[in-house]
Amino acid sequence: MTTPETSSERPSTGPAAGQAEIERIVRQATRSLFRFFEEASAGAIVVDRDARVLWINDRYAELLGLTDPEAAVGQPVESVIPQSQLREVVRSGRPILLDIMQLRDQSLVVTRLPVLGEGDQVQGAVGFVLYDHLQPLTPLVAKFRRLQQDLARAQRALAKRRVRYDLSHFVGISPPVLEIKRKARLAAERNTPVLLLGETGTGKEILAQAIHGMSNRADQPFVGVSVAAIPENLLEAEFFGVAPGAYTGASREHRPGKFQLANGGTLFLDEVGDMPLHLQAKLLRALQEREVESVGSDNIHRVDVRVIAATSRDLRAMVEAGDFRPDLYYRLNVVEIRVPPLSERLEDVAPLCESILTELAEDGARRSLSEDALALLNGYHWPGNIRELRNILERAVTLVPKPRLEATDLADLLPAAIRNAQRPAGARPAVRPLAETLREAEAKALAQALEATGGNRSAAARLLGISRSVFYEKFRQLSGGQDMLS
């Protein structure tokens, strides 16, 4: 056992006591301490420097249900006490002063100490069972359980905030895709902000997740927030949190904002171009000062967040038009990665189809595409980019029960423009279900509004006389997208 002889804190025995006298008393103290613990505890065990049992008292043997305690001597400690941590104490030379050890359905309160010899060399370890039932420690155990529950809850929350994509999910063989991946790898090495520019459905969120996953923040949360999807009056609370009772109906507990949820990790600001001007100022402050102030409070919370922003809008033009703050633009745009639309890299269509069909394969039965089917897909302009390609393949796999999909199987699933181009001249358009016609009309209205506003979803929603969130929801549905933002 650790003996006070080796301790730097020597007991005071008065000026008259010589060195030999001090050591004698200390040795006695050590022996009495051991005896006291051995007698008062519900069990005691000593192991050597290889964590093999040297000695075990009868009470511990009985607790463990050993019929022959002598047989335990010389055995590795874990073969006698499966949950034992004595080997760790021998290895580290550090005591575990208080711990709860599970023995079958029993919780034991234990203490473990290293035995130090000459020159503080670890000679072994000693373990005592302080209590074999937890009654005397009820308050402590209740606290322990609460902490364990908190930990489990935090781990579950963190797991939800783990990323699902890495760079291998960003499929493509075209030169722009290879360049995008190169830049993403470089960006991951630093904590600098990244701005991802590209049309909707081009894979900006995959890239954001991949960069986070390759960075030194990979074990920390990745929190995505789509600015366009949140009603304007809720954005501030969503980003910065709400103080207890900040307004009528507000919760009595502090509700953390996305900045706080992303603390230590990465915050992905999707559609950052849709951020209203007055919140752009607060966002800039949060990024510069690394501090956020919840709605309804003067309290400042420090945050350490790496920001990856994305937009399908022309941010530079917005800056020139006075719709986006230049200081925020330069703050976000340290590393810029442009993701070209699928129509500018049609060589990616084939590998993308392969990868999507593999993902959609059930029972290992992967569908394939005929050459004319691939040619048909290559001839389309893909306004919804890869999200739209995925949607069409998913529909084909669901609706066409054939192992090899032909152009004729896909033509019906493609939007009217391309379908009509495939239809023989003179053929009368078929009467289609009303829902389908309405869906197409809605898609067309949305596309026209977006074109008229240069991709500005808020303005497009205003033009159509619907709210931003309704617009966004319809947009997601019509482009077949899933909302991947948490």
Ligand SMILES: Nc1ncnc2c1ncn2[C@@H]1O[C@H](COP(=O)(O)OP(=O)(O)OP(=O)(O)O)[C@@H](O)[C@H]1O
């Ligand atoms: N290069 C790619 N390889 C494989 N799948 C891709 C690729 N790019 C996009 N996808 C798929 O397309 C869909 C849309 O991708 P994602 O949400 O990342 O796009 P986005 O650019 O962030 O879109 P938005 O701006 O609308 O949020 C997802 O299902 C994603 O898996």
